[in-house]
Amino acid sequence: MVPDLRILVDGDARVYRRGDKVTGRVILGVEHEEDVVALKISFSGVCITTTNRPVYTPHRADATAPMQRYQERVQLFKFEQDLLSGSELASNKESRTFDFKFPELTVPRFSKWQHGPKYLKSPHPLPPSFQTDTSGGQAVVAYCLRATLVRGGSHRPLETQEMLPYHPTPDNIQLEPQAHSRVLYAQIWKPLSDSRTAMDKAMSKLSRRSSSATGPRIVPTLHHPETIAPGQNIPLYLSLEDASPAPNFQASQCTLDCVTVKISTHTTSMCGQSATSPEDIECKRVTCLSKSNLAKPLPFNTKAKLAHNFRLLEDTECVPSFKTYTITRRYDLSVSVGLKYEGREFTVRCTTLLEILPRVPRDLLPGVLEEEEEDEPLPPYAPREPSREFAPMYESIFMLEQESSSETSLAYTTSRGSSTTSNMSTPASEVEGMSFGEAAVSR
Incomplete structure (x- = not known):
């Protein structure tokens, strides 16, 4: 049976940023005794571009010309850790922890004679996770964890990987655009x-x-x-x-x-x-x-x-x-x-x-903005002095309105309901001023 190899990343699904730590465990499960040569985990960022171009053939210009595939893979960075090496594993589960950190800049440097003038050769801040289809192929920027198990004998290496979404951190926090x-x-x-x-222009001159x-x-x-x-x-x-x-x-x-x-x-x-x-x-x-x-x-x-x-x-x-x-x-x-x-x-x-x-x-926003976004607290309760105006006797009001009590109560309910509705409704001027066509724009 093939061993069970998994990567468990600590924390919930999240988007990583510059300088964030990536921690977790590599779990290896075997059903019988295995000769383990090495168990490694690598943390890397890659930039992959692929495209297709027709192959030029002399004296042949038709639409069925064969296509040639081009691909370039650039390693943004790569770190490795040895988790286990040269041991005999019994039928059980092994767990090994790992700890990485997103770097500030890319690692490799390239000679100016190796690539064309448009090729960015110097280290620079990490690009965001990215994937899109181009006219001839694909363009991908990916960050991932890859665990590799090397066993003795004629067994092929066993690999598994876990993708990590990355988003750059702004260098200068600009709250309002200029x-x-x-x-x-x-x-x-x-x-x-x-x-x-x-004629008018000529006369004017x-x-x-x-x-x-x-x-x-x-x-x-x-x-x-x-x-x-x-x-x-x-x-x-x-x-x-x-x-x-x-x-x-x-x-x-x-x-x-x-x-x-x-x-x-x-x-x-x-x-x-x-x-x-x-x-x-x-x-x-x-x-x-x-x-x-x-x-x-x-x-x-x-x-x-x-x-x-x-x-x-x-x-x-x-x-x-x-x-x-x-x-x-x-x-x-x-x-x-x-x-x-x-x-x-x-x-x-x-x-x-x-x-x-x-x-x-949100965690990088200044504390002043977070306080302003919160609702203002209500003022503390302060008891008032009793008023000198006393309420009229209930019996006297009841005797005066006994004959038209039903009409009065109905009118009071109607006016109260209309007043509440008018206070909660949107004025006509506000409705006319709303611009639904200028809401948030999707890119």
Whole structure:
């Protein structure tokens, strides 16, 4: 019979972070006497990339060309412990404990001549657990425990493994994201000059009239975050400035017509050990927000909020941005804003790099926030002095309302019920202000 080999990790199912300890036991059960050469356990992190490429054959260009498989396996780190060696085991169960710790950085270094220029060669922080399908294969980052039993004779080694999910720890805890300003000089808009004829423009140059007399010269500025963590509100603002205001010209204000926000995911995986260094690039684009017919006034020199309660959900697609030896994950934020000025339409477009940070663990949040999240305690009870106003006699009230007691009680119940309902209901203004389309966005 084949021995029973198991790995039991201490604690409930959890996501490990930088510096966390991994402890547990390796249980070996045998039904009869076994000659054990070695019992080892290893703790490792690997980065595996696979892809397929057609094999080039001279004078043959058909769709049935054979495919060649490329694979590269990079060891992020590896630690081993010897649990048992050179012993005779009777028919019983053996238990051996182990103790590992997630390292701060990856271990191996690579020569700059061994791989291509895109290959990340120096040690760096551990990437998160990751797995995705590419256009030609797969890209995987995995951390696991592997127990190996080597027996005497002609028996093959017996192995078992346990996967450990890993999530990076943010270096700088940023509770609120910051919005950075980006002036879009390449998208300056002159709305009134679009309707001018060629003769009018020529006469304007000959007479040396200022171009500001023909209308505003609108410079858009987009305020957006460069880094964001799942669960944080994504600040998005747009401001407009008239770069050449005329002294005797009163410019009208613009109108915000529509807003579209998209997040693009870019995954790059490469096999850098071959001569061709095949590389796969997988791109996905998700429309996170789309609003039209807003008709919202947008005065000059005023920041207008483009989204309310716009957040990222932490799911399998929302992986923190990372770059390891052969795999890179990055994101782009694309914003498109439609504007109107006196019946003329214009669209402002901007695409910028967005870094998704690891979610901040709750145990790393400052104690001030945890105290603020709790409900305020009720004030202590203090007895009041008895009032000098005494309640009227019950008999006198009963004699006055005896004739219409049924009607009075019914009216009282009705008014009481309506009052309670009105206090608990949501005002009409709040219902109209809810934006269900701008709730948490899945990536």
